[in-house]
Amino acid sequence: MKVLSLNFLTCAVKACKSSSNSYPLHPKDAELVQDDLEVNAQLLLNLLPRIDWTALSTTATELGFPALPPQAPSVEELQSDEKKLRDLHNLLMETQIMEGKLVCANCGHEYAVREGIANFLLPSHLV
């Protein structure tokens, strides 16, 4: 699972859907891999407005990345700064969570991640 996806994932528990604590899910004991993908600059620029920067900052810190700037870069900034673009590409597209857990801060449920696949099926008491 790419870090990109984590920016859109929430807790699957119904009761958590309305809670602001259920997003983002928090990686725990995460093992990461880095892919080597060609930068798709246009996709990143188009994607930028859809990224929840606060959540991404939280995720990056929790995964051990250097802290992101408090504000998302502007499209122009990203366009003119290749390093920024590459860093964002590396974080969102090339970094995958292979093993570990994703934890909901609202209900505490831990979703296991194995071989890059998270299991969002809920135990019966949480359905």
Add this chain to the structure above:
Amino acid sequence: MGCAGTESGMERRLDRSESSDDPSKLSASNGSPSAVAATATAAAGAAVGSSPREAVTLTGEQTAHQQNQREGQHQRQLMHDIVPNNSPASTGSHGTAIRERQDHVSSTTGAPTNHPGSSPNADAGADADSAIAAAAAAASASAMDTNAAESYEQQHVHSVYETIASHFSSTRYKPWPFVASFLASLPPGSVGLDVGCGNGKYLDVNRDIVIIGSDRSANLARLARDLKVKGTTTATATNGADVAGVADGLALPFGGARRRVDFAICIAVVHHLSTRERRVEGVRALLDCVRPRSGKILVYVWALEQGTSRRGWDEGTADQDQLVPWVMKSNNNNKKSKKQKAKEQEEREQEEQASNKKENDEAAANGGAGATYQRYYHLYRKGELEEDVQVAGGEILGSGYEKDNWWVIASPKEEEEGEEEGKREGYTSPSIEAR
């Protein structure tokens, strides 16, 4: 679009696995417990009634093998049980159809059980016949409680896909043009979901957008990841393609009040839910994932009206609730015939859900050649999908019929938006929800 390249890559992959098939392994697997169990399924497939009531105690942990055995054990009881219990609840003339089919089924299952490899069902042509023979107990569906429905789907949808995943995937590499054109129409930078992504064939159709796939089957989710995320090289990788993991369509780890996406596609999935209530809930779950007003969902389901298809179902002649067999293909044919069949398979891709091509050792290990697995389908009649989408709170933007399927494109209704915006005000996070 790197679509063509990726696809030919997949075809090469298929060719390789095909040629590396080891016939001795396949024939050996026929004697395996799973193959024997599959025989029970093939015979009991008919017991389609296989009634949700009977399945209540099944858990997600049970293997297809155990379920098949159980089904076999209960087969006789079901034959007695089903008709009296289901008939009163059946809808009009369909009740008769069900009884007739149960009779037909009884005579079939009364026959000695064939070895899977020698079963008539192993033949591709028998597929349609057994589909008819395997008419599901439609009427009972509405009476099911949630647990029973879940157990029924566990048995007749989830565990089947888990078992046939590899074989299924090998027949599913060509995106349906209509779905591809929907994805191509989305603005660059759109972020969306493929709920029930199967082997991920839509994840890299449009490289200018992000699609996050999920599937109820762990094996299919893994295949999607292998094919579209992990196995890709720098040249063919689609940055925007990902597989989040295993998720239930009725409890998706997306959306809610906090985080909406631009679109969600759900292709050939909702028809596997066994009650109308759950099908509506399935559509609602999709609507809950996308932005009010601008968000779009595309839902594709099998049509009842497919008189010109090989299966020949049609209004007035077929029940809307069916168990459709998936037949694992025997691998004893010579290579040429396999290739011919593979080609035919590709041509028929859009018309049918069943296939008979054996692809690899994993499939062989899961079920011997000729093993039959029954999948539950609800066949939508004209207008039904639109009704369900509206009941679920969707505003229909477009709908139609395409090659034996009904489709709808819809957005969450305006009034939901008001409610949604209200909820959002409570949040302090500067969540970017730019449109």
